[in-house]
Amino acid sequence: MFMNKADKIFIVIVAALSIALYATVRLVVVAQTSNETIAVVTYRDKEVLRIDMSRNANYTVKGTLGDVFIEVKDKRIRVEKETSPYNICSIQGWVQYANVPITCLPNHVVIVIQNATNEFGEDTTVR
Amino acid sequence: MSSKKRIRRMTIVTMLLAMSIVFHMLEPTVPLPVPGVKLGLANILGLIALYMYGPKEMFAINFTRVLIASLLRGIIFGTGFWLSLSGVALSSLIVVLLKKTTPLSPVGLSVASATFHNVGQILAIMVIWSSVMMVYWLPVMIWMSIPTGILTGSLASQVLRRIKKGGTP
Numbered sequence: 194m195f196m197n198k199a200d201k202i203f204i205v206i207v208a209a210l211s212i213a214l215y216a217t218v219r220l221v222v223v224a225q226t227s228n229e230t231i232a233v234v235t236y237r238d239k240e241v242l243r244i245d246m247s248r249n250a251n252y253t254v255k256g257t258l259g260d261v262f263i264e265v266k267d268k269r270i271r272v273e274k275e276t277s278p279y280n281i282c283s284i285q286g287w288v289q290y291a292n293v294p295i296t297c298l299p300n301h302v303v304i305v306i307q308n309a310t311n312e313f314g315e316d317t318t319v320r
Numbered sequence: 321m322s323s324k325k326r327i328r329r330m331t332i333v334t335m336l337l338a339m340s341i342v343f344h345m346l347e348p349t350v351p352l353p354v355p356g357v358k359l360g361l362a363n364i365l366g367l368i369a370l371y372m373y374g375p376k377e378m379f380a381i382n383f384t385r386v387l388i389a390s391l392l393r394g395i396i397f398g399t400g401f402w403l404s405l406s407g408v409a410l411s412s413l414i415v416v417l418l419k420k421t422t423p424l425s426p427v428g429l430s431v432a433s434a435t436f437h438n439v440g441q442i443l444a445i446m447v448i449w450s451s452v453m454m455v456y457w458l459p460v461m462i463w464m465s466i467p468t469g470i471l472t473g474s475l476a477s478q479v480l481r482r483i484k485k486g487g488t489p
Contacts, residue, residue, distance in 0.1 A: 207432075207466060278348070298399055
């Protein structure tokens with residue numbers, strides 16, 4: 194190993210900052226998630242599907258490189274299968290918190306969980 | 321600088337660039353446990369250029385590498401290209417600044433390069449997808465940049481030590 198003292202200090206600072214950032218973001222994300230959630234699926238920035246997270250089901254949306262298979266189970270969502278060079282979004286696995294995105298870059302598909310209460314709240318205001 | 325030295329320098333920089341493109345192209349085939357995380361092997365060549373010649377050569381190698389590798393992959397001006405470019409731009413800038421202002425060795429600089437490469441990419445993706453919450457993945461990416469940075473920095477140190485020993489160039 195070819196590390197000097199400055200390297201070690203720098204690495205400790207980077208590690209500490211990443212832990213602090215993780216804790217902060219996690220707190221925010223958990224606090225933002227309500228009991229009733231929906232998942233919004235967009236393709237090329239256009240909403241193509243709205244999923245009720247309280248029902249276990251499977252969905253399919255069209256991505257740039259092929260179909261993207263989405264699975265909802267126990268209020269969690271994941272991309273089960275998709276066609277892409279590295280399958281990053283299916284490897285990502287389950288997501289259950291609001292605003293934590295599942296991003297399938299090559300397919301231009303993004304899935305984000307939102308609080309259902311906020312959405313209906315907005316509807317009520319408009320009506 | 322004599323013309324012989326200039327040609328030698330140009331040849332070596334070109335060879336470093338060629339190697340960095342090969343690493344850039346092969347890197348995604350190396351499996352890592354976290355999705356989206358790469359070893360950053362191509363950055364070793366930029367770091368070597370920085371120590372051998374200076375910031376100008378490092379910037380030239382890093383930017384040309386992203387451009388040519390994206391052309392070869394057929395993703396030029398696509399999302400992947402802009403992500404690579406933002407990562408390389410921020411990491412190269414930070415590495416040059418840290419080399420000038422701190423006593424960090426190639427290992428420390430490599431960790432900084434990996435860290436800020438990820439920061440640059442996440443910032444770009446936040447702009448492209450208009451989603452602030454992409455920041456959720458940043459701590460994981462930064463955490464992973466420590467072992468990958470140490471690995472690539474150690475490799476760069478070894479190469480630089482051997483180059484120094486051999487008296488090249």
